[in-house]
Amino acid sequence: MRQTTIVKHLEVEKKWYVIDAENQVLGRLATLAATYLRGKNKPSFTPNVDMGDNIIIINAEKVLLTANKEENKIYYSHSGYPGGLKSINAKNLREKKPTAIVEKAIRGMLPHTKLGNRQRVNLFVYAGPEHKHNAQKPEKLEVK
Template identity: 55%
Template sequence: MRQTTMAKPNEVVRQWYVVDGQGLTLGRLASEVATVLRGKHKPTFTPNVDCGDYVIVINADKIEITGDQDNKKSYFSHSMHPGGLRVRTTRVMREQYTVEWVEKAIKGMLPHTKLGDVMRTHLFVYTGSEHPHQAQKPVELKIKG
């Protein structure tokens, strides 16, 4: 008889991964990173426990997009005050707000709950090739595409 393993929060072993975003497509990168942050790549995945790993994304300024998304796609944000709608195109987000652009793509693929809020704190995005997490000895995560 097989028994389902349910992970407990104090038994979770976390790994650090580093992803080089140079030449990768934003959507493919975001879906793979969200899978690792959520912990779905582990055999002990439990939906109600944060069993995901830490992910560092470097070279976020060299991430690519396909098609004509630079001009057609827009990002909306509202301050909840009258006239507080802010609209930015993908080109503006990619050039001026690179870190927020990548974080927003990954955030959209995580659960929108308190557990998802905790998972989002395990993501670190940097525009250059350097990051201050060398002491954690991150392992390189290969992403196809």
């Protein structure tokens, strides 16, 4: 009988990947990034351990939104006070904070737990083509 291997957090080997978001559809990009952040691409995936890799996303301001989502998609936030609901559409959010659209899409695909918070730290999103992680020698990852 085979035993299921349980990986400890000290045994995990993390890699660095860079994804170019220019002319990529937001949903496909976010799905790929969330899969690698969770570590579900590895054969030894353990759901209660942060096995994910580090993901760098460049050119986040040039990500594509299909259909009419640029004007129709609305992002909500709440201050916690009565009447504190704020809303902003994707076009205005992109102008105000270009990386927020990609960050919010990926955040929604990660677990909303302490483990998800630890995995979210491994995501680095940059609006332009430059990033400061060249010392880690990241591998290029293609969105299909």
